[in-house]
Amino acid sequence: MWNRFRKNYLRFKSNQRETKVAEGLKFRNRNVTICGNRYFLGKGMMSDVPDILKLDQTAYPEKMKWSKQRFLQDFKNWHRHFYLILRKHDQLVGFICISLSKNNKCGHIENVAVLPDFQGQGLGYLLITTIIERAREMDLDFIDCNCRIDNHNAQTLFKDIGFVKVEVKPNHFQEELDAVCLRLHLDKTNYIGAKNFGR
Secondary structure, three states: OOOHHHHHHHHHHHHHHHHHHHHOOOOOOEEEEEOOOOEEEOOOOHHHHHHHHHHHHOOOHHOOOOHHHHHHHHHOOOOEEEEEEEEOEEEEEEEEEEEEOOOOOEEEEEEEEEOOOHHOOHHHHHHHHHHHHHHHHHHOEEEEEEEEEEOOOHHHHHHHHOEEEEEEOOOOOOOOOOOEEEEEEEEOOOOOOOOOOOO
């Protein structure tokens, strides 16, 4: 009797989580203003891949760059990957990608990039905090990310938002650089927005 009840309850919770994830994957595109500049914030689509690839090639060192096939594969697995993009006058200036675990309990920020000329203006902050809002709506337990150990700016930004250091992963990146794994627990009250970044 107890085992049957437990199975039914777990099935109910799983279905409930899947419904929340499906709702969270929806996104209403909108215009946002950051530091006095107007941007389009929207859900990434397959048609955005050429621009996303170009931005990725510009923002990252040679061995950190993703292939076109990698991005296309993500969009084919749309129920496990969620992209947000930022455009200014039709120019893609930033994007972020989160992947979901099979049990829909956690998310991993796979990639976040902003054009060099637009960095330091709060665009990365907006992308990350918007993803956090999505993750909360999906009822995820936590989200994490891996930063290059020498990328102090990225680590500071994530920590300002509320992420905490979990571990160091030796030789995580191709050029044998270590990665710092940062995590944000979503079932706790986190202080988001140590800085307002012009918002």
